[in-house]
Amino acid sequence: MADVKIGNLHKSYGTVEVLKDINLQVEDGAFVVLVGPSGCGKSTLLRSIAGLEPITSGAISIGGRNVSDLAPAQREIAMVFQSYALYPHMNVENNMAFGLKFAGVPKAEIADRVNEAARILQLEPLLKRRPRELSGGQRQRVAIGRAIVRHPKVFLFDEPLSNLDAALRINTRVEIARLHKLLKATIVYVTHDQVEAMTLADKIVVMNKGRVEQVGKPLELYYRPANLFVARFIGSPAMNTLAATLDGKGKAAAVAGVSLPLPAAVSGTGEITIGFRPEHCSIGKTGIPARVELVERLGETGYVHARTADGAALLVEVKGDPGLAQGAEVRVAPAAGHLHLFDGEGVRLAGT
Amino acid sequence: MRKPVSAFAVHAVLALYTALALFPIILVIMNSFKAKRAIFNTPLTPPMPWNFDPIGYSKVFGDSAIATYYMNSITVTVGTIFLTLLFGAMAAWALTEYKFRWNTALAIFLSIGIMVPIRLGSVSIIQLVSDLNLINTLTALILVYVAQNLPLAVFILSEFIQQIPRDLREAGRCDGLSEYNIFFYIILPLLRPAMATVAVFTMIPVWNDLWFPLLLAPTGGKQTITLGVQQFLGQYITDWNAVLAALSTAIIPVLVLYVIFSRQLIRGLTSGAVK
Numbered sequence: 001m002a003d004v005k006i007g008n009l010h011k012s013y014g015t016v017e018v019l020k021d022i023n024l025q026v027e028d029g030a031f032v033v034l035v036g037p038s039g040c041g042k043s044t045l046l047r048s049i050a051g052l053e054p055i056t057s058g059a060i061s062i063g064g065r066n067v068s069d070l071a072p073a074q075r076e077i078a079m080v081f082q083s084y085a086l087y088p089h090m091n092v093e094n095n096m097a098f099g100l101k102f103a104g105v106p107k108a109e110i111a112d113r114v115n116e117a118a119r120i121l122q123l124e125p126l127l128k129r130r131p132r133e134l135s136g137g138q139r140q141r142v143a144i145g146r147a148i149v150r151h152p153k154v155f156l157f158d159e160p161l162s163n164l165d166a167a168l169r170i171n172t173r174v175e176i177a178r179l180h181k182l183l184k185a186t187i188v189y190v191t192h193d194q195v196e197a198m199t200l201a202d203k204i205v206v207m208n209k210g211r212v213e214q215v216g217k218p219l220e221l222y223y224r225p226a227n228l229f230v231a232r233f234i235g236s237p238a239m240n241t242l243a244a245t246l247d248g249k250g251k252a253a254a255v256a257g258v259s260l261p262l263p264a265a266v267s268g269t270g271e272i273t274i275g276f277r278p279e280h281c282s283i284g285k286t287g288i289p290a291r292v293e294l295v296e297r298l299g300e301t302g303y304v305h306a307r308t309a310d311g312a313a314l315l316v317e318v319k320g321d322p323g324l325a326q327g328a329e330v331r332v333a334p335a336a337g338h339l340h341l342f343d344g345e346g347v348r349l350a351g352t
Numbered sequence: 353m354r355k356p357v358s359a360f361a362v363h364a365v366l367a368l369y370t371a372l373a374l375f376p377i378i379l380v381i382m383n384s385f386k387a388k389r390a391i392f393n394t395p396l397t398p399p400m401p402w403n404f405d406p407i408g409y410s411k412v413f414g415d416s417a418i419a420t421y422y423m424n425s426i427t428v429t430v431g432t433i434f435l436t437l438l439f440g441a442m443a444a445w446a447l448t449e450y451k452f453r454w455n456t457a458l459a460i461f462l463s464i465g466i467m468v469p470i471r472l473g474s475v476s477i478i479q480l481v482s483d484l485n486l487i488n489t490l491t492a493l494i495l496v497y498v499a500q501n502l503p504l505a506v507f508i509l510s511e512f513i514q515q516i517p518r519d520l521r522e523a524g525r526c527d528g529l530s531e532y533n534i535f536f537y538i539i540l541p542l543l544r545p546a547m548a549t550v551a552v553f554t555m556i557p558v559w560n561d562l563w564f565p566l567l568l569a570p571t572g573g574k575q576t577i578t579l580g581v582q583q584f585l586g587q588y589i590t591d592w593n594a595v596l597a598a599l600s601t602a603i604i605p606v607l608v609l610y611v612i613f614s615r616q617l618i619r620g621l622t623s624g625a626v627k
């Protein structure tokens with residue numbers, strides 16, 4: 001196993017810059033998840049690490065060795081593709097053994113490695129089948145098996161679960177977590193599923209428009225998003241954000257005509273954005289005035305959709321049935337300690 | 353649900369077409385077993401004990417030159433198929449997979465080759481072949497036929513290669529295969545149905561061609577069977593028994609090749625390249 005270091009990586013297609021100055025460290029044995037909206041460059045970054053895309057500038061090193069100019073095979077990585085990319089004309093066994101044959105691994109060892117992977121992934125009864133005779137989940141396991149047998153230093157996954165149905169996705173997610181523990185592997189994993197990211201990751205990398213917005217532990221991103229983008233992206237349903245004005249004394253912020261007390265001393269004046277999560281606010285006697293537009297009742301919890309006089313949407317999670325009707329006037333109060341403050345550029349205010 | 357009537361109509365049309373296409377062939381085969389008189393007097397009667405005469409076949413098989421002509425035809429056809437498929441697939445792969453300077457220009461150049469009949473260049477081809485000292489060789493024929501068939505082969509195979517998922521090639525790269533190995537071990541096996549299609553389209557015109565054998569290899573024992581049969585066609589007397597027997601036997605090799613390719617061919621026509 002090995003660590004991965006990415007320094008000042010740039011990648012352009014013609015004049016379009018898709019990756020802008022990426023700096024990233026993946027520690028030995030870490031499970032790092034790349035998330036971000038569609039088209040932000042997650043796959044491109046992963047493929048750059050794999051060596052499938054030439055990079056424009058910067059450096060990638062794996063296990064302390066600069067691999068920027070090496071071919072994929074020499075980087076000692078293994079990639080699991082979203083489409084699985086199993087060779088259709090080979091059975092499961094040969095799919096896994098194929099790369100090893102070309103690497104000149106002795107026959108006996110190939111058999112050992114394939115059998116071990118088959119055992120770990122419960123593929124033994126399927127070894128003689130062709131990919132088209134397998135279910136989606138089984139193909140997925142073969143794809144992972146093909147990665148395992150290579151004994152790579154780093155595993156790269158590009159949205160491996162997105163072609164599976166919901167139930168299988170949960171199983172496979174647990175399976176991948178188990179494999180990570182078992183193999184003590186370094187893993188870089190791309191997804192746009194939040195739950196996958198939060199549950200699997202040691203470290204999440206949030207990307208946006210080719211930049212890294214924030215790197216951190218899952219709960220760090222949840223509780224202390226570094227900027228508005230991360231605040232809105234992490235957490236489901238998304239965080240409420242409202243324009244506000246600082247009073248200059250650092251005591252309170254004016255929002256939609258009311259004054260909200262601030263948690264810690266914040267210096268400065270001016271326009272800011274405040275944010276709080278639907279699960280971190282409540283409907284009560286004080287707080288931001290809003291009009292109820294819709295109440296969703298999901299059983300144990302429910303969601304109240306409301307709108308302020310300025311037209312900003314607010315979402316509040318409630319326990320049980322709030323007993324509110326459409327058009328009701330309510331006040332929404334953020335829970336103490338769960339208020340996020342961002343400056344004009346959307347960067348989290350210092351000291352909060 | 354399709355109505356049985358329309359299915360019946362479809363089959364009736366197909367049957368009619370099949371009969372139309374097979375009629376001359378059956379006529380040739382039938383008459384090849386008949387005596388000369390019977391060929392002319394009762395061309396539509398099948399061979400019967402009273403008009404049966406295998407003289408045509410004994411002449412054809414007795415003539416050692418004819419066997420050579422067969423071998424020539426087979427060599428030329430198989431050689432052409434092999435080289436067309438190999439180079440066609442390689443060129444198609446290069447043109448679709450790699451970005452290089454003259455990529456588009458080359459693709460356009462090849463598609464012009466589909467549109468312009470190669471026979472327009474016959475005069476310069478003769479000159480070239482004669483400068484290369486290849487007159488009356490099978491090599492000349494194979495080279496010309498490969499040139500003739502390559503553009504369409506590249507075109508068809510490119511379409512199929514584009515349908516092979518990119519991930520598959522990249523999985524190969526991650527597995528440490530060289531670009532040649534990716535081509536030979538991943539792309540070629542997946543292209544089999546497409547290559548069968550190309551093979552069939554290639555082999556029939558090549559087997560039947562009379563033009564280039566006449567121009568490039570008319571003598572010296574390098575005639576193909578289509579040309580060789582002409583020796584039985586005289587200005588004044590034509591040995592119809594021999595001509596019909598030679599033509600009938602000439603069907604067999606193409607038929608064998610077709611059977612070899614047909615299973616793949618049908619898959620190629622119906623399925624697209626790879627799922």
Ligand SMILES: Nc1ncnc2c1ncn2[C@@H]1O[C@H](COP(=O)(O)OP(=O)(O)OP(=O)(O)O)[C@@H](O)[C@H]1O
Nearest residue numbers: 013016018036037038039040041042043044045192
């Ligand atoms: N070959 C290419 N040529 C030009 N632009 C490309 C190419 N491949 C990708 N891009 C662009 O690079 C950007 C990043 O693409 P990428 O596939 O990395 O996105 P992603 O984050 O993986 O998105 P998704 O979640 O939809 O998979 C996109 O805007 C895309 O249009």
Ligand SMILES: [Mg+2]
Nearest residue numbers: 042043044158
């Ligand atoms: Mg992607």
